[in-house]
Amino acid sequence: MPDAKKLARIHRVRTLQLGLVRADEMRAHEKHASETSLHNRIRALADAVAPAPDTRVTAASMVAQAHFRERLHQSAAAAQARVDTAELMVNRATEATRSAKRDQSAIEKLLERARRTALAKEMRALEETPPVSPLKVKRHDPC
Template sequence: MNRDTLARIHRVRTMQLTLARAEEARQRAALDDQQALTRRIAGLVDAVAPTQALHDAAQFAAVAHYRERLHQSAAAAAQRVAQAEVRAAAATAASQDAKRDQTAVEKLIDRARIEADRRAMRALEDAPVFRAGLLAKRHDPC
């Protein structure tokens, strides 16, 4: 491949790597948000635990209902955390693949540069040798 083609491929792979890293960061942020939500729900569940002060049956039933709803929310949040972990792992894998592709293109560019340097060195080695005195001196009319 010529140098322009490799440069174009390198630009595309660099852009893909940047996009993959941005997606990975978004997925990691989403995972952190889901984990924070899970912690907040767990804190609410602990705060709504039955206490000795609850003497009224209606109040006790309301607390039990609210606690049951929080447990359902906690289960849903745990499921969302698991899904976010899967998406974050997939984004990390995509980012690693993009980096591998970019590195491969960089190696191709280096190999092409080395091959061009070798060709230039061979051309210099194969060039005729010019020594002083071997060629007739040319004098223009004065």
């Protein structure tokens, strides 16, 4: 079993890694939220530009509206792809956080086991010490 110093060092490293992984997970969640809101805004724009019955519609304006709608639909498809990618990144980050937490918990259990072992060893050493004689307790140092 590794010694206490080595376990403490590993625990510090795992704690730092856990903090970094949690920060990555938070960034992934924020990116997912941002991409989702962008996708919703693009979808709302595409719905707002849907063709409406108008009596004064010219061919040029119909072509422009169709082109604009097509571009919005392409943007919506690209935004949906980014949302899907962000979801995958969130899932990976969540799994990485779980893994880092498991690693840290394992190290904490090893530290606790090492502490209990050292405590038991100290207790055994105290039990095995010879009893102190009352005569030796009253020994005086030279004045």
